[in-house]
Amino acid sequence: MIDNIINLQKKIVPELTNLLVERYKVLRQVSNEQPIGRRALAAKLNLSERVLRAQVDFLKNAGLLVFSTSGMSVTEEGNNILRELADYVQKLQGLSSLEQYLLARLNIKQVVIIPGDSDKEPVVKREMGRAAARQLLILLKESKCNIVAVSGGTTLAAMAANISGNFPETVVVPARGGLGDTVELQANTVATVLAQHLHASYRQLYVPDSVSQEVLRSILAEDEGVRAVVDIVKHANILVHGIGRADVMARHRHLPQPFIDKLLAEGAVGEAVGQYTALDGSQIFMTNNAGLMMQDLPQIGTVIGVAGGKSKAKAILAVSRATRQDILITDEAAANEMANILSNGQ
Amino acid sequence: MIDNIINLQKKIVPELTNLLVERYKVLRQVSNEQPIGRRALAAKLNLSERVLRAQVDFLKNAGLLVFSTSGMSVTEEGNNILRELADYVQKLQGLSSLEQYLLARLNIKQVVIIPGDSDKEPVVKREMGRAAARQLLILLKESKCNIVAVSGGTTLAAMAANISGNFPETVVVPARGGLGDTVELQANTVATVLAQHLHASYRQLYVPDSVSQEVLRSILAEDEGVRAVVDIVKHANILVHGIGRADVMARHRHLPQPFIDKLLAEGAVGEAVGQYTALDGSQIFMTNNAGLMMQDLPQIGTVIGVAGGKSKAKAILAVSRATRQDILITDEAAANEMANILSNGQ
DNA sequence: CCCTCTCGGAACATTTTTAGTCCCACAAAA
DNA sequence: TTTTGTGGGACTAAAAATGTTCCGAGAGGG
Numbered sequence: 001m002i003d004n005i006i007n008l009q010k011k012i013v014p015e016l017t018n019l020l021v022e023r024y025k026v027l028r029q030v031s032n033e034q035p036i037g038r039r040a041l042a043a044k045l046n047l048s049e050r051v052l053r054a055q056v057d058f059l060k061n062a063g064l065l066v067f068s069t070s071g072m073s074v075t076e077e078g079n080n081i082l083r084e085l086a087d088y089v090q091k092l093q094g095l096s097s098l099e100q101y102l103l104a105r106l107n108i109k110q111v112v113i114i115p116g117d118s119d120k121e122p123v124v125k126r127e128m129g130r131a132a133a134r135q136l137l138i139l140l141k142e143s144k145c146n147i148v149a150v151s152g153g154t155t156l157a158a159m160a161a162n163i164s165g166n167f168p169e170t171v172v173v174p175a176r177g178g179l180g181d182t183v184e185l186q187a188n189t190v191a192t193v194l195a196q197h198l199h200a201s202y203r204q205l206y207v208p209d210s211v212s213q214e215v216l217r218s219i220l221a222e223d224e225g226v227r228a229v230v231d232i233v234k235h236a237n238i239l240v241h242g243i244g245r246a247d248v249m250a251r252h253r254h255l256p257q258p259f260i261d262k263l264l265a266e267g268a269v270g271e272a273v274g275q276y277t278a279l280d281g282s283q284i285f286m287t288n289n290a291g292l293m294m295q296d297l298p299q300i301g302t303v304i305g306v307a308g309g310k311s312k313a314k315a316i317l318a319v320s321r322a323t324r325q326d327i328l329i330t331d332e333a334a335a336n337e338m339a340n341i342l343s344n345g346q
Numbered sequence: 347m348i349d350n351i352i353n354l355q356k357k358i359v360p361e362l363t364n365l366l367v368e369r370y371k372v373l374r375q376v377s378n379e380q381p382i383g384r385r386a387l388a389a390k391l392n393l394s395e396r397v398l399r400a401q402v403d404f405l406k407n408a409g410l411l412v413f414s415t416s417g418m419s420v421t422e423e424g425n426n427i428l429r430e431l432a433d434y435v436q437k438l439q440g441l442s443s444l445e446q447y448l449l450a451r452l453n454i455k456q457v458v459i460i461p462g463d464s465d466k467e468p469v470v471k472r473e474m475g476r477a478a479a480r481q482l483l484i485l486l487k488e489s490k491c492n493i494v495a496v497s498g499g500t501t502l503a504a505m506a507a508n509i510s511g512n513f514p515e516t517v518v519v520p521a522r523g524g525l526g527d528t529v530e531l532q533a534n535t536v537a538t539v540l541a542q543h544l545h546a547s548y549r550q551l552y553v554p555d556s557v558s559q560e561v562l563r564s565i566l567a568e569d570e571g572v573r574a575v576v577d578i579v580k581h582a583n584i585l586v587h588g589i590g591r592a593d594v595m596a597r598h599r600h601l602p603q604p605f606i607d608k609l610l611a612e613g614a615v616g617e618a619v620g621q622y623t624a625l626d627g628s629q630i631f632m633t634n635n636a637g638l639m640m641q642d643l644p645q646i647g648t649v650i651g652v653a654g655g656k657s658k659a660k661a662i663l664a665v666s667r668a669t670r671q672d673i674l675i676t677d678e679a680a681a682n683e684m685a686n687i688l689s690n691g692q
Numbered sequence: 693c694c695c696t697c698t699c700g701g702a703a704c705a706t707t708t709t710t711a712g713t714c715c716c717a718c719a720a721a722a
Numbered sequence: 723t724t725t726t727g728t729g730g731g732a733c734t735a736a737a738a739a740t741g742t743t744c745c746g747a748g749a750g751g752g
Contacts, residue, residue, distance in 0.1 A: 005351065008430055009362075011408060012369055016362045023358055037699050050740050053700095062357060063476060063508060069699055069748055077469055084354055123423060130409060162409065383728050396711045399729095415719050415728055 006092055007115050017092055024089045026055045027064060027074065027082050035071030098335050102328070105342050106320045110135075110327045117333035118155075119309035124331050129158025132240060132306045132329050139238055139302055140167050140198070149175040149233055149292055150194060151273060152187040153242035155306050160194035170200035173233045175241055176274055176291030177207030203229045207290045216288055230290050237301035239292065244271045244307070245315045246284075253287065270318030272305065273297075279314055281321025297323045304329065313337030352438055353461050363438055370435045372401045373410060373420065373428050381417030444681050448674070451688050452666045456481075456673045463679030464501075465655035470677050475504025478586060478652045478675050485584055485648055486513050486544070495521040495579055495638055496540060497619060498533040499588035501652045506540035516546035519579045521587055521619055522637030523553030549575045553636045562634055576636050583647035585638065590617040590653070591661045592630075599633065616664030618651065619643075625660055627667025643669045650675065659683035 010017055029044055030036060036044075042052040056072060059065040064078035074082065099111040112131050116124035136159070140146055148170060150156055172195040174187030188204045195202030207219060207226060220227055244252075246268035250260045263285055267278035274287040275294045286293065297303055303324060307316050308331030316330060317338055330338075355362055375390055376382060382390075388398040402418060405411040410424035420428065445457040458477050462470035482505070486492055494516060496502055518541040520533030534550050541548030553565060553572060566573055590598075592614035596606045609631055613624035620633040621640045632639065643649055649670060653662050654677030662676060663684055676684075 004430065005434065008427070008434065009366070011427060012410075012431065013362055013366050016359050016365070020355070020359045020362075035699095039698080048741070050742085054739075063472065064358075067700065071699065077472070080469075081354065081357060084350065085358065088351060088354065123426075126409070126423070381728090385727080394712070396713085400710080413729060417728060 003091070003115075010115070021089055021093055023055055023059065024082075024085050026052065027059060027078060027085075030056075030065060030072050031074045031079065031082055034073040035068060037071045041072070095332060095335070098332075098339060101339055101342075102335060106317075106325070106328070108320065108325050108328050111335075112327070112329045113335045114308065114329070114331045116331055117308070117310060118331045119311055119333065124308060125155050126158045126162065128155050128306055128308050128329050128331060129160075130162045132156075132159040132304060133163035135304060135327055135329065136163065136238065136240060137165055140165065140170060146170045146238055147232060147236040148172045148194070148200075148238045148240065149236035149300075150187060150190050150239075151175045151241040152185045152190055153244070154185060155308070156187075156190045156240065156242050157185055157193070159240065159306065160190045160197060163194065163197045165197070166199045168199055168201075170195075170198060171232060172198070172200050172202040173229060173236065174205045174291065175233065175236075175239060177205050177289040203232060205229045205233065205291060213288055216290065220290060226290060233291050234296060236292065238304070239273075239297065239300050239302070240304045240306065241272050242307055243305055243312060243316050243319045245269065245312055246271050246276050246318075250276070270315030270322075272319040272323075275322070277318040277322040279318050279321075281318060283322060294323050302326045306330075308334045310334060310337045313341060317341060349437070349461075356461065366431075367435055367439055369401055369405065370428075370431050372398065373405060373424060373431075376402075376411060376418050377420045377425065377428055380419040381414060383417045387418070441678060441681070444678075444685060447685055448681060448688075452663075452671070452674070454666065454671050454674050457681075458673070458675045459681045460654065460675070460677045462677055463654075463656060464677045465657055465679065470654060471501050472504045472508065474501050474652055474654050474675050474677060475506075476508045478502075478505040478650060479509035481650060481673050481675065482509065482584065482586060483511055486511065486516060492516045492584055493578060493582040494518045494540070494546075494584045494586065495582035495646075496533060496536050496585075497521045497587040498531050498536055499590070500531060501654070502533075502536045502586065502588050503531055503539070505586065505652065506536045506543060509540065509543045511543070512545045514545055514547075516541075516544060517578060518544065518546050518548040519575060519582065520551045520637065521579065521582075521585060523551050523635040549578060551575045551579065551637060559634055562636065566636060572636060579637050580642060582638065584650070585619075585643065585646050585648070586650045586652065587618055588653055589651055589658060589662050589665045591615065591658060592617050592622050592664075596622070616661030616668075618665040618669075621668070623664040623668040625664050625667075627664060629668060640669050648672045652676075654680045656680060656683045659687060663687060 025045060026041070029041060033044070038049055038053060038056065042049045045052060056065055059078070060067060064075055064081055065072050066075055095113045095115060099113050102108065103111045112135070114124055114127045114131055118124040118128060132155070136148070146167070146169070150160070150172065151174070172191045174191045176187060188206070191202050191204070205226065207216070220230065247260070247264055249271040250263055263276060266284050268276040268284040269279050270277050273292050273294060274289055275283060276285040277283055283294065304327040305316070305319065305325045306329045310333040313334045316328070316334055320328065371391060372387070375387060384399055384402065385395055388395045391398060402411055405424070406413060410421055410427055411418050412421055441459045441461060445459050448454065449457045458481070460470055460473045460477055464470040464474060478501070482494070492513070492515070496506070496518065518537045520537045522533060534552070537548050537550070551572065553562070566576065593606070593610055595617040596609055609622060612630050614622040614630040615625050616623050619638050619640060620635055621629060622631040623629055629640065650673040651662070651665065651671045652675045656679040659680045662674070662680055666674065
């Protein structure tokens, strides 16, 4: 019920959660160090004196703060409010602290957590897609000329469907060759849809999945078009990829059952851009295909990983450890489970 | 619990309410008339095209609206949100609709309802005082030169304590002569404190309470100072007064018990500026003192009544019916009880 | 006693946001 | 075909937020 309201508000008036938290922080800080002056307080809170002043003036008018010559103090009413606000703010920004935790533990530059569980509520997957879209747009706006590589999957498809912009200089390519999947979820399709929504151009990469090493080599050697696209892909400066469970993806790719058993026995839990990794981040197996491989990732400007659902927690952890991730977009269920695993020392 | 959160938010991020309700209304209106265009929608909602545009752009980015060449429509997710928002908004602006109701039934220009019950929570009384202060400041800003008359009482004292401004042209006077009360709550004291907080000047009115008609006449005849102040009081253009229960105030003023019994038997329930009124607004008795009387109120520019608590509901009703009130500041408990009484046809 | 330091308050310039007002291409209806 | 409505873009004026700077008051140390 209460969580419902918080989510509702985050959805429809997201700018106010920040405001509430900021005012709460000001009030709390004053409470801790009263009486304290504007400048000292501004320094403590990393706010400019002027914006802090706007806040304290508001709090003063609301009767929560009093000013005196020695500084500001919290009124009795302010203390009451502060006490009541505490757990509300906790819930409100509970995800933020989770974000900070994962960010530190996984050495990722930015973590975005969408409330909910995408295993249970499809809407969460859409929201993750939207969040990924937001991040991508920010990156695109920074430099107009970009090569964006994308993988397939429902979340990435949701991202492509929910983005819009105007970046005619940008080229969108699939990160790897085609995966025998529903057309809408293939990387090629995602790249096309994304490019159309961004008013960007796109290139396709038609390479059948799980071909033998020799066939792949001959394709690359003979097919001028494929080689050109692969060359573009290798120079991508943004990669947006989904993360899958090793077992699910292996079955999905119709690997032979004995091979799957071996893979899992060796500890493979996560998959991203064709590579299967164990929980500790070690590489177990890599599918054979054209396009980006994990060893290419460090050369890419920004890597955005997107995946959610409690069931994918281990997969996300594995992939995050295996390669550099710059931005991780996940959901509450996965984030909580990941924090659980991490705090149990694994 | 939920009410608690709403109050908390109204206190610390009051701008949230308006924004949320506005966006809700936009979403609802689109839902009713989809597909509809910006201009038509703006006209329906009495918004300028530009501000409406800001809102629909937000709702579009949030994935709640979709735009097409034929107009805007609500997405499936938007419909879900709309359904969930409905009762939340109801609660959020529940007081607003109460305000509208009282405003219409009592023929008052403006009604302000503070959440809570001042009988039970002292903080509500403070909030009423603050609300009264806000209204007073608005009035004072409209015209720099003013005579403000105030009555006594805890709420009015709270108002005086919680106001601040700079109105050197303004004169603050007590509405009536002194009431044998705690000094802090006397009209004279309230006037003084108020004047100091407003940087205004003030005049005192020292007339003992419940003197005989003759003594009062002789005071007015002989005491130049009192007469001068009374003259100022009569020309007040703003009156802020409390409203009391007839029985409480009668005892408070030490009227003889048989007289009190008679008063109550005749139906007196409310008291304001020395006048006892019945529920239907008829005048039962008027104390004998210098200063404003009820028949003077129509000549005064703006009359602000302040009172709260369920126990005072009848008193507020009685006084509101007896004389013109421009602004009524009360609390949730009193407002609810008043609405009850009104809807029972009394 | 004075000196100094920090306080709140306030003024001003600048930047950023918001709002008012057009115009345009396009699609659907007439 | 014209007309009417749509979303989208663009430009400008107004307003709000913010950065910057200064001031006098009062507390506290010398």
